[in-house]
Amino acid sequence: MKTIKIILFLLFVINCSYSQEKKQNDTIKIEINSNTKTIYLLGGIASVITKEDLAFGKKYNIQFHDFGCVAPTNFKEYEEKNVWVFEFLNKTFGKQWQKEIKPSVLGFDKWKKK
Incomplete structure (x- = not known):
């Protein structure tokens, strides 16, 4: 049971960090294209x-x-x-x-x- 919780936690953390990195890159593109x-x-x-x-x-x-x-x-x-x-x-x-x-x-x- 502990291993399942640990695996789920790690998957959550990896997903969050990937999403944040993607948002940062999107933010840079938006700022570059702004006036x-x-x-x-x-x-x-x-x-x-x-x-x-x-x-x-x-x-x-x-x-x-x-x-x-x-x-x-x-x-x-x-x-x-x-x-x-x-x-x-x-x-x-x-x-x-x-x-x-x-x-x-x-x-x-x-x-x-x-």
């Missing part, structure tokens, strides 16, 4: 979004999301979302935007080195 793209930032107690960031956002139709002092648990997912936005900006605006964005944006340094 306004979001770049995610790791901040601190005070907001790290500056006037220059807001001007950049207006120029390239980008919005910024600052996590504040609480980093997300799925850090990699937000890096991946930012990479999609970087690729979109490259295809749409060329490389000029790279000189204007702050280098501390989540995942930008890794992406630029590739």
Whole structure:
């Protein structure tokens, strides 16, 4: 009886994790296809979004999301979302935007080195 409960529990856990991963990938696709793209930032107690960031956002139709002092648990997912936005900006605006964005944006340094 215990083994049956354990097997059912494991099947439930595996199914939940697969469903969550699929939802995350679907979320990335939805965000990439939306009109306004979001770049995610790791901040601190005070907001790290500056006037220059807001001007950049207006120029390239980008919005910024600052996590504040609480980093997300799925850090990699937000890096991946930012990479999609970087690729979109490259295809749409060329490389000029790279000189204007702050280098501390989540995942930008890794992406630029590739």
